[in-house]
Structures are given as C-alpha cells and as structure tokens.
Amino acid sequence: MNGKIIFFTGAGISAPSGISTFRDENGLWNNHKIDEICNMKTWVKNYDNVHKFYNEIRDSLKDKEPNLAHKYIAELQNLLGEDKVINITQNIDDLFEKAKVKKTIHLHGEINYMVCQRVLCNEKFYIGNNKFEGVCPKCKQSMVKPNVVFFEEEAPEYYKAKRILNDIKTEDILVVIGTSGNVFNINTYIKYIKYSTYQRPVLILNNMEDSKYINKSNFDYVFFESCETAIEKIKEIINKKIKE
Ligand SMILES: [Zn+2]
DSSP states (O other): OOOOOEEOOOOOGGGGGGGOTTSTTOOOGGOOOHHHHSBTTTTTTTTTHHHHHHHHHHHHHHTTTOOOHHHHHHHHHHOOEEETTTEEOOOSSSSSOOOTTSSOOETTTTEEEEEEEOTTTEEEEEESOOOOOOOOTTTTTTTTEEEEBBTTTTTTTTTHHHHHTTTTTTOEEEEEEEESSSSSSSSHHHHHHHHOOOOEEEEEEESSOTTTTGGGGGOOOOEEEEEHHHHHHOOOOOOHHHHH
C-alpha cells in the first residue's frame, strides 16, 4: 500500500473502555461548571478546584484499559510504521499509550502531563495518573497547569492536524471514529476531500449514531455501532486496501 491511513478519533473510541465522555449527559463536566475547571481566563482563580478535578480524572483512568479499536491502531502502526499510520485524537486520556500506539497527535493535550505556566520555565513533565499537588520540578513554583487545552486557549496541534487532513491523497484512507464533529469541524475537511477533483481517498465513519455535525453521505462506509464491533469491519476494508 502506497498511501497513508489516518485515524481521527474522539471520545467514542474510549467509551467502551469505560471512560465517560465529557459532553455526555452523565459526563464528568456535569458536576462541575466548565468555566471553573476548563477555562484559560478563570483557571488561576480556581486553581485548587482545577487540580482537584483533573486529579480525580487521572485517578479514574488508573484501571481503564484500551479496547480493540485502540489496539488495532497500535497493531497497524507497528506493521506499517508511524509515517503511514497517523493517529489524531481529541482525547486527553492515555489509552492509546497504554495500547502501545507509538505516536499520537493529541489535539486537546494529554492529562498525564503538566505544563509550567511561567513563561521563562514552561517545563512540560509527565505525572502519569498520579495526583498533582506540588510544584514545577524545574523552577519550583506552583503555577502549573494540566497539559489539557482549555477554552480560550490555543490548541497548538490543530495546525498539524489541518495540514494532514488537507494533504490527504487518493491512495489514503481516512477513518473517523467516535466524534460528533462538534468541537473539531471534521465535516469541513470531509466535504472538501469528497468534492475535490484530485482527492479520492477511502472515507470511513464509525459513530454510535448520526450527528448533525457530520454529513454521513460523504463517506464510503458508515458504521453506526460501537467501535469494538465496527473495528473488525474497518480492519477488513483496510486489509483489502493493503493487499492492493
Ligand atoms: Zn516551572
């Protein structure tokens, strides 16, 4: 296979692993005001609550395991290489890393890392699923933020993702799993790809249900079911294409 396989995933890929989606009715944000725990303009004012919230999420991730969909992406990346299998996710959890996916573009950051907000320091450090209670290990100051993109904050990886999506070629495959298309407007890219005269990649969509933010008719294959069952069918399509 000459082309690349690009995965674009959201909360739906982690849902079968027991991670509740942020925006669900039972989602984690329900018990917290979003503006208090996830906003660049107000987080310092709510410093203790912000850390309490993310400490709790980290703690809840300790016993979560990757599912068949995470594992398949890892397997495929191992087989074809990191340049051929590009994994873009909106998820901040560590299930791709637990599944041994070597390279993932985390559009909204990673909860297992912290970033020092002092401009002259800016240390990024790994804390796994442990609580953050201390100070920055480098400058020893306390203005440290979870490495999660907040509202009113730039998402540095968006640029990379947009470049990858704009650069999709006919020989590529794009697999969208578990996203409503509400936060990152994947629909715009799909529409552009679909009606472009020189791009004809295979387009695959897998969500639990239809979303008003994604036009399903632009995809070649649509699976409205859990990613754990859909992944077998996606695998078949990809296998066929690999052998071509
Ligand atoms: Zn620092």
